[in-house]
């Protein structure tokens with residue numbers, strides 16, 4: 001049962017500040033549609049039908065990354081989903097933004113600039129601290145109420161997620177409500193063994209603590225992607241280093257080395273690491289090496305065939321499987337095998353299954369898998385695995401307190 005106010009509790013015709021999560025892949029500087037746009041468009045359409053005026057707050061990428069881009073393209077994708085004009089202003093709470101907000105009429109939608117381009121959005125700080133920022137104070141005074149629909153970012157204590165409920169009426173949007181309900185129900189379920197968790201993708205720092213926190217319910221972990229390589233590095237293999245200009249490994253290794261080594265030594269018998277990895281050879285073809293043969297100076301882009309076979313067998317014999325993050329760079333067909341073969345194996349069984357992550361869930365559509373073959377496909381990644389641990393999500397906690 002939800003314990004926060006929802007959009008059902010809103011009176012019609014208000015001026016709303018709506019936080020959504022349309023953080024999406026960016027290819028050659030161009031943002032790509034993912035499942036999040038369609039889901040949030042449904043919330044926005046419902047708000048517009050109730051004669052509200054809507055300003056959208058959202059983030060994209062992280063400062064310093066190639067995916068850190070303005071939200072102009074996001075506004076266009078939202079407009080396509082909504083079938084109506086969506087405004088965009090390249091400003092968050094300065095004069096230009098305030099003028100555009102002032103012009104908003106009932107039934108209008110305006111996308112404000114990438115919240116992470118505002119200095120006060122990051123870093124993570126207590127909600128009370130974020131509530132005092134000029135960013136929050138200024139925008140709060142322009143609206144009647146705040147709606148948080150960004151469940152998939154609710155594990156971050158950033159200003160746009162936790163500041164506003166401290167200073168104005170706050171409500172959960174439809175995506176927030178649906179994901180919260182689904183993920184809370186999963187957390188309360190009990191499964192017969194074996195339960196398998198497949199962890200991959202780039203955000204190792206969100207996943208490493210989870211391994212320790214779910215150790216009483218998850219029997220085995222199949223690792224790939226960046227997180228898998230960092231564990232291989234801890235296991236003494238020459239992988240998991242930044243090469244060819246990548247920026248995935250070394251900072252996460254420096255920050256989490258001790259935990260990775262501890263988790264490996266304490267849970268090693270339950271951690272399945274790749275025995276082989278795939279890379280692009282000099283002819284541009286997919287090639288594979290066993291981890292024993294590996295030399296450092298190569299980017300590995302997928303788990304190899306032997307590893308995929310092992311993971312397919314493990315999920316095939318599971319009562320429940322939880323997936324967060326891709327096992328390889330599935331956006332490139334040559335390196336999609338690990339991710340797609342494991343997802344296909346899950347789809348073929350009747351085990352309870354959840355697939356999460358803004359990027360990872362996209363592989364289901366890209367490779368024509370059927371969403372109905374999974375128990376739940378979440379638009380959230382880090383937030384959903386955090387919810388599985390039973391730990392609260394700060395963005396949800398502040399909504400509950402605001403009730």
Ligand SMILES: Nc1ncnc2c1ncn2[C@@H]1O[C@H](COP(=O)(O)OP(=O)(O)O)[C@@H](O)[C@H]1O
Nearest residue numbers: 201202203225300301328329357358359360381
């Ligand atoms: N070995 C790898 N090298 C680089 N990127 C990888 C590798 N393995 C997986 N990825 C990337 O991880 C991304 C998904 O990771 P992440 O953003 O952490 O997950 P999600 O958004 O699904 O929660 C995919 O887009 C995929 O390309």
Ligand SMILES: O=C(OP(=O)(O)O)[C@H](O)COP(=O)(O)O
Nearest residue numbers: 021023152153357358380381382
């Ligand atoms: O995409 C997100 O999380 P996810 O990759 O865990 O699904 C959220 O937008 C949070 O983004 P962040 O991990 O850069 O804080």
